[in-house]
Amino acid sequence: MIADVVREDLPWQHLLTYLEACVRVYNQFGRRDNKFKARIKILVKALGIDEFRRRVDEEWAHLKDGPQTLNQAAVDAAKGHFPEPDRRPVAENATEVFDQLRAENRSFARFVTNNVTDHKVPGYKAVTLSLKRREHAPGDVTADQMEAVADLADRYSFGEVRVTHEQNLVLSDVPVDELEALWQELESLGMANPTVGTLNDIICCPGGDYCSLANAVSIPIAQALQERFEDLDFLYDLGPLDLNISGCMNACGHHHVGHIGILGVDKKGEEFYQISIGGNSTDDASLGKILGPSFFRSDVPDVVEKVLEVYVAQRHEDERFLDTYRRIGLKPFKERVYA
Ligand code: SF4
Known part of the structure; x- marks a missing residue:
């Protein structure tokens, strides 16, 4: 789920006490008894943001202006741990x-x-x-x-x-x-690869090669994609594109907020990959939508290629992948991939 705003314009002096009130509400009403539900987001979803906010405000009334209220001296002390480097002036030219x-x-x-x-x-x-x-x-x-x-x-x-x-x-x-x-x-x-922010700059969790929770491997998928899409001119033509891979629903690779997201799933002991598109982790955050039934590992590069073909064919001039997706929706991608 995408986070809800619980409080706008909180004065900085009250940051700690307000956050403490949020945690107290979670401790009181959250599902700490169940490890699958022990998340503040689960409580927010169950109560709704308005009720969660009401309970936080009620709790905050006991903490506000108390000893945890921040003052300038505390902020200055914290700042003191992050001194500006002693930058030299660079030459005028x-x-x-x-x-x-x-x-x-x-x-x-x-x-x-x-x-x-x-x-x-x-x-x-x-x-x-x-x-x-x-x-x-x-x-x-x-x-x-x-x-x-x-x-x-x-x-x-x-x-x-x-x-x-x-x-x-x-x-x-x-x-x-x-x-x-x-x-x-x-x-x-070997660290000057000029591909930051491109399709090749994949975020990938350790997956089944290292992680005991994995449903499927992630790293070989990343490597297969990097091999398929390594031409710099092609990558630059595509523009900014986040491709994220997770080996299971724990989502350490942030697949759900990748413009293209790949999730390893287990079907009767076999590795498959679910592909979503349209996720985004910047200010206008969104969760990716699942294209449809999952794919064999060997199919993943072809599926990604088809998704990219739709984008290239449908994009307006200088339109980013995410914006094209938001304009045309999931259907054209789905039709091409499952044709
Ligand atoms: S997403 Fe799953 S497989 Fe990947 S590192 Fe996290 S727990 Fe392990």
Whole structure:
């Protein structure tokens, strides 16, 4: 289910007490007795958001303005744990030089377009290190590579590396005039794959290769798809596309919010895959809709290809996959896949 808004415009001073009230309501009325129903979302669904909100407000009346109320000193103390890095000023002509390098080197330009994000501080960029290589499980990195990344972080980004839920790494503070040198080093490490945000940037849970809860394997599906759809021009033509894979309903691979979602299911001890489309995890979140009966493992790349064919045939100029799906609905995809 998609989350409901329980409270708009809560003043920051009351954040902790209000959240505590939410948890108290869950502790009091939620299904902690049943491990399959021990989720706050189950309680919200059972009560409805209005009743849940009413009970929270009732509980909050006992906590509001109490000792857990935040003040500026507490916020400042927390902020003190996240100091801004000591950024050096970049050369005045750094951006010009950077633009020129992009113009001269197509590979670097592709990397910048897909893996580099603007920064709030002029002269700096955030760089995504792709952990999506066909020969490895999505998100996997070797100990040697991680040592190398730590070294790169020290030299290029104030010793800080972030891990994203898309299973990549981010160096968050890279000066523009060092981007090209960083890209060269990432190339030699195999972490400069310029496919961030494309179909190839698959989120994939460990699935049946590692997880005892799995209904089916996930990693070989990701690898088969990466092999089928590896042409960069094709990927760029498709534009932004999230493909997420989970090996069971626990949804660690977030399949239900992938533009294309793949879920491993078990049918009488055999592995099958259910495919959904139209999920989205950004502000206008939506859950994917299931195309129909599930598929054999070997059919999955063909099914995804058919889904993409419908998109390419039906899209308006510059229309994203998700927007095309929202405009035309599930039917054309279903008709093509099950024809
Ligand atoms: S989604 Fe299921 S199979 Fe995949 S890691 Fe989570 S529990 Fe395991």
